Amino acid sequence: xxxxxxxxxxxxxxxxxxxxxxxxxxxxxxxxxxxxxxxxxxxxxxxxxxxxxxxxxxxxxxxxxxxxxxxxxxxxxxxxxxxxxxxxxxxxxxxxxxxxxxxxxxxxxxxxxxxxxxxxxxxxxxxxxxxxxxxxxxxxxxxxxxxxxxxxxxxxxxxxxxxxxxxxxxxxxxxxxxxxxxxxxxxxxxxxxxxxxxxxxxxxxxxxxxxxxxxxxxxxxxxxxxxxxxxxxxxxxxxxxxxxxxxxxxxxxxxxxxxxxxxxxxxxxxxxxxxxxxxxxxxxxxxxxxxxxxxxxxxxxxxxx
Amino acid sequence: xxxxxxxxxxxxxxxxxxxxxxxxxxxxxxxxxxxxxxxxxxxxxxxxxxxxxxxxxxxxxxxxxxxxxxxxxxxxxxxxxxxxxxxxxxxxxxxxxxxxxxxxxxxxxxxxxxxxxxxxxxxxxxxxxxxxxxxxxxxxxxxxxxxxxxxxxxxxxxxxxxxxxxxxxxxxxxxxxxxxxxxxxxxxxxxxxxxxxxxxxxxxxxxxxxxxxxxxxxxxxxxxxxxxxxxxxxxxxxxxxxxxxxxxxxxxxxxxxxxxxxxxxxxxxxxxxxxxxxxxxxxxxxxxxxxxxxxxxxxxxxxxx
Numbered sequence: 001x002x003x004x005x006x007x008x009x010x011x012x013x014x015x016x017x018x019x020x021x022x023x024x025x026x027x028x029x030x031x032x033x034x035x036x037x038x039x040x041x042x043x044x045x046x047x048x049x050x051x052x053x054x055x056x057x058x059x060x061x062x063x064x065x066x067x068x069x070x071x072x073x074x075x076x077x078x079x080x081x082x083x084x085x086x087x088x089x090x091x092x093x094x095x096x097x098x099x100x101x102x103x104x105x106x107x108x109x110x111x112x113x114x115x116x117x118x119x120x121x122x123x124x125x126x127x128x129x130x131x132x133x134x135x136x137x138x139x140x141x142x143x144x145x146x147x148x149x150x151x152x153x154x155x156x157x158x159x160x161x162x163x164x165x166x167x168x169x170x171x172x173x174x175x176x177x178x179x180x181x182x183x184x185x186x187x188x189x190x191x192x193x194x195x196x197x198x199x200x201x202x203x204x205x206x207x208x209x210x211x212x213x214x215x216x217x218x219x220x221x222x223x224x225x226x227x228x229x230x231x232x233x234x235x236x237x238x239x240x241x242x243x244x245x246x247x248x249x250x251x252x253x254x255x256x257x258x259x260x261x262x263x264x265x266x267x268x269x270x271x272x273x274x275x276x277x278x279x280x281x282x283x284x285x286x287x288x289x290x291x292x293x294x295x296x297x298x299x300x301x302x303x304x305x
Numbered sequence: 306x307x308x309x310x311x312x313x314x315x316x317x318x319x320x321x322x323x324x325x326x327x328x329x330x331x332x333x334x335x336x337x338x339x340x341x342x343x344x345x346x347x348x349x350x351x352x353x354x355x356x357x358x359x360x361x362x363x364x365x366x367x368x369x370x371x372x373x374x375x376x377x378x379x380x381x382x383x384x385x386x387x388x389x390x391x392x393x394x395x396x397x398x399x400x401x402x403x404x405x406x407x408x409x410x411x412x413x414x415x416x417x418x419x420x421x422x423x424x425x426x427x428x429x430x431x432x433x434x435x436x437x438x439x440x441x442x443x444x445x446x447x448x449x450x451x452x453x454x455x456x457x458x459x460x461x462x463x464x465x466x467x468x469x470x471x472x473x474x475x476x477x478x479x480x481x482x483x484x485x486x487x488x489x490x491x492x493x494x495x496x497x498x499x500x501x502x503x504x505x506x507x508x509x510x511x512x513x514x515x516x517x518x519x520x521x522x523x524x525x526x527x528x529x530x531x532x533x534x535x536x537x538x539x540x541x542x543x544x545x546x547x548x549x550x551x552x553x554x555x556x557x558x559x560x561x562x563x564x565x566x567x568x569x570x571x572x573x574x575x576x577x578x579x580x581x582x583x584x585x586x587x588x589x590x591x592x593x594x595x596x597x598x599x600x601x602x603x604x605x606x607x608x609x610x
Contacts, residue, residue, distance in 0.1 A: 190526025
């Protein structure tokens with residue numbers, strides 16, 4: 001049974017194209033309509049047969065039962081304003097942005113009162129971007145966070161549940177969370193890791209004393225892992241850091257403070273302090289594996305032939 | 306044809322046990338002898354049938370054609386002193402430590418003049434430790450760095466080539482490098498990445514406002530990658546940071562400086578500066594993959610079922 005008869009996906013990148021694949025493969029929508037601001041991306045989406053590719057935003061969302069905003073968060077509020085007049089009364093509008101509180105507030109302000117807006121964020125992805133990057137199993141056993149608004153309408157909770165059922169239909173586990181809390185937790189588990197990966201890789205590309213070719217050649221010592229995360233889409237990440245400034249600056253402050261303590265321990269030869277920190281960090285790996293959030297195979301299993 | 310008739314491996318962790326597997330599977334040594342300071346590890350190495358496990362250091366190295374020191378770098382010079390009197394004249398002594406210049410100087414000072422000492426470092430590993438962690442293909446297509454000493458003896462270069470042939474026999478590609486340069490390059494490609502991974506994971510375990518369980522639950526947003534690196538052996542890493550202090554402090558200073566610039570760009574909403582850094586970092590991923598140093602599959606291939 002389909003959850004949304006007509007699904008409209010705005011923004012055909014990794015997440016948008018993955019939703020298109022998953023919704024059709026798993027029968028969650030009878031019709032999938034897609035739109036992207038780039039004519040090249042629309043043409044590619046047609047070649048990939050991701051669904052009915054519309055030439056305008058208005059055409060994409062007209063009569064849609066659910067509209068999913070899948071562009072970088074910096075463009076969400078203006079996209080919401082553009083589609084506002086064409087949305088069907090009673091439609092569910094949602095998004096997949098990595099920042100929730102400020103983005104959801106801006107999107108909500110742009111939407112008409114006769115739709116149900118339920119912000120969301122799937123904790124799933126790869127380092128790839130664009131319409132070719134998507135695949136239907138991306139959300140399997142990953143968390144989908146919904147951040148329902150304070151909405152007093154009788155049917156709002158019902159529509160939240162309908163959207164949750166849609167995501168469960170795509171294979172995800174659904175969690176409800178306050179938007180502000182989401183932004184703080186994700187600053188730790190996603191935004192800060194990306195920032196320091198971008199930073200170390202950009203730094204290594206720009207060193208005076210060590211050639212970039214040497215860094216690449218000996219990257220199996222740990223560095224290569226950071227290059228994967230740092231290969232993520234720069235526009236998407238620029239928008240995330242601009243939108244989640246306060247939470248990111250808070251956890252970044254704590255990171256730098258702790259790093260300064262390690263720096264000091266190295267300078268003064270305090271081996272006990274180093275050992276204690278390293279041993280504390282080591283324990284968390286097992287918890288991540290036991291929680292089903294990563295492969296237990298050494299080196300993520302990538303090196304075994 | 307065996308390169309070394311009798312091989313002695315001192316320290317039976319991930320690297321020591323992997324050398325034992327690889328040397329026997331690939332016929333590089335007729336006899337593999339092993340020793341570890343821990344009686345439990347020696348007992349386990351016997352159960353795993355890694356080779357002839359000796360009860361004393363003297364017994365392990367006696368008549369050995371090649372001795373490989375595989376303990377954390379903090380213990381190498383004292384181990385060298387302990388075996389000095391029992392080494393066969395003409396034996397090749399090498400190591401696998403992650404820091405070369407200060408460690409090699411200390412080991413060289415402890416060794417007798419009638420052996421050939423060739424420091425080395427395989428750029429290969431996993432996050433696992435101990436005698437159970439080893440496997441014979443660990444060195445396949447990975448770089449093995451040798452840092453030959455300034456040694457005027459006629460046969461020294463010949464013994465360096467013999468050790469290089471041994472490592473090629475284990476599947477590795479061999480590079481020669483100055484010890485000081487090794488320590489600077491590896492500070493970038495291995496030591497700094499581990500330090501910041503240890504730091505972010507230990508920080509997340511200790512936050513006031515975000516529970517450890519939340520970090521684990523939503524770790525697929527990027528954080529989980531860091532937990533793998535941070536699961537590495539704390540003693541080994543403590544020793545590396547103490548031994549390679551100057552190079553690590555130098556690249557860490559540069560990392561912190563660049564991170565402060567990103568922090569400022571976030572605070573002042575400078576999206577162009579963020580975009581430029583992220584786009585620059587993105588490019589390096591392709592080079593790492595083209596150099597054969599990582600899997601090209603999204604997410605290291607770990608999430609596909």
